[in-house]
Amino acid sequence: MISFKNITLLLSDKIILDNVSLNIERNITSVIVGPSGAGKSSILKIILALWKPDYGEVLFDGININKLTEEELTRIRKNIGIVFQNNALFDSLTVAENILYFLPDKKKLSDIELKYKVEELLSFVNLEGTENFFPEELSGGMKKRVAIARALAIDPKVILFDEPTTGLDPINAESILHLISKLKKSGTTSILVTHILNDAITIGDKLIVINNGRIVESGTVDEILQSSNNFVQKFFYQINRGNYLLDSYTNQYGLVNVK
Ligand SMILES: Nc1ncnc2c1ncn2[C@@H]1O[C@H](COP(=O)(O)OP(=O)(O)OP(=O)(O)O)[C@@H](O)[C@H]1O
Ligand SMILES: [Mg+2]
Known part of the structure; x- marks a missing residue:
């Protein structure tokens, strides 16, 4: 549905995204996970065509969005819902x-x-x-x-969530994850950006791990937890250490079960 092909983004001569390629598939929840400053929100801004990459292509249903006029872009944006990190409600x-x-x-x-x-x-x-x-x-x-x-x-055909549970208490955070799960059941494609591992593993069908503007790994929760990549192992250390045990009954990791 959405593909990044070798996206590089420079801001003030700094490389923010470095040769990023990724695929967002329809009807699943994709989670872009990584530490603060990794480039997660930048990916969302590029999907919304608020930022134009310096190199590479962004395809939305096969259409290269960086070649569109502002009018055509408005039409594409009508398919995309966004929940901003700070909510951005009008007071x-x-x-x-x-x-x-x-x-x-x-x-x-x-x-x-x-x-x-x-x-x-x-x-x-x-x-x-x-x-x-x-x-x-x-x-x-x-x-x-x-x-x-x-x-x-x-x-929207797809909805973007930027850090949807950051700053919420565990009960509210869980209710937001439930909502995202409910959306998936109604056929919405979601892309969630987070640095909270619990969110990533409870809600994600596909995880895309990013660090320093580069994709280091992508795959299912199981694939990520079994990754041999050094950064992934370090980032998911708490989970692999057993703080989040696989519940064999629900086949879920983590503290909440919302799927
Ligand atoms: N407008 C801007 N001009 C220059 N650099 C920027 C701008 N916006 C973000 N950056 C830089 O780009 C990098 C990635 O930022 P981004 O907001 O995408 O990270 P993030 O992974 O979403 O982080 P967080 O988890 O803290 O929200 C950071 O180093 C940030 O300082
Ligand atoms: Mg961010």
């Missing part, structure tokens, strides 16, 4: 207004249709009845769920 707008903000063709829908749309999305993220709240009245976990509802409002 002066209500929850309902935030959710509808990026909806194209709003004017074609009646007030009642818009109301139902908001209700349906709030119900999906378990936030019924919060339509008229302002972001400052919500907890961190609630804000994250509004950001997810807003991303879903455009019926």
Whole structure:
């Protein structure tokens, strides 16, 4: 669905992404995992065509997005929902207004249709009845769920999550992972960026490990945990050490089981 072919990104003469090639397949959850500063968010910015790589190609359903006009790009972006690291909700707008903000063709829908749309999305993220709240009245976990509802409002083919559980307590973090899992069951393709190993192994069908702007390994959770790559072994040390045991009943690693 999305392919990077030998992407190199330079910012202020520094190599941010170094010859990155990756494939994001449809209907699965891909997790880009790596330490702070590795280049994870930069990958999302390139997918959204907010940044243009210096070398290489980005293909979205086979189309090279860096060759498109701004108008054609807008059409591609309508397929992509994004949940930003800081949620990026509009403080002066209500929850309902935030959710509808990026909806194209709003004017074609009646007030009642818009109301139902908001209700349906709030119900999906378990936030019924919060339509008229302002972001400052919500907890961190609630804000994250509004950001997810807003991303879903455009019926995206793919949804990008940048560090969706960072800063949340374990219970809220788990509920966000549950939502991502629920989305997968409804056929959405998700790309999640995180440095939290627990998220990566509980939610990821495919993990792409990145360090210093380079992909060091990619594969299923089992493949990554068995990798002989030095960096991967060091990064996943806690898990391999046995802090996260494979539960033979659920066949899951980690502390939460959301799949
Ligand atoms: N606008 C910019 N100009 C110059 N360098 C930048 C810019 N944005 C990011 N960088 C650099 O690019 C590198 C990768 O940044 P990026 O935000 O992609 O990392 P990340 O893996 O998402 O990190 P984190 O986990 O901290 O969010 C970092 O070294 C960062 O300092
Ligand atoms: Mg980041």
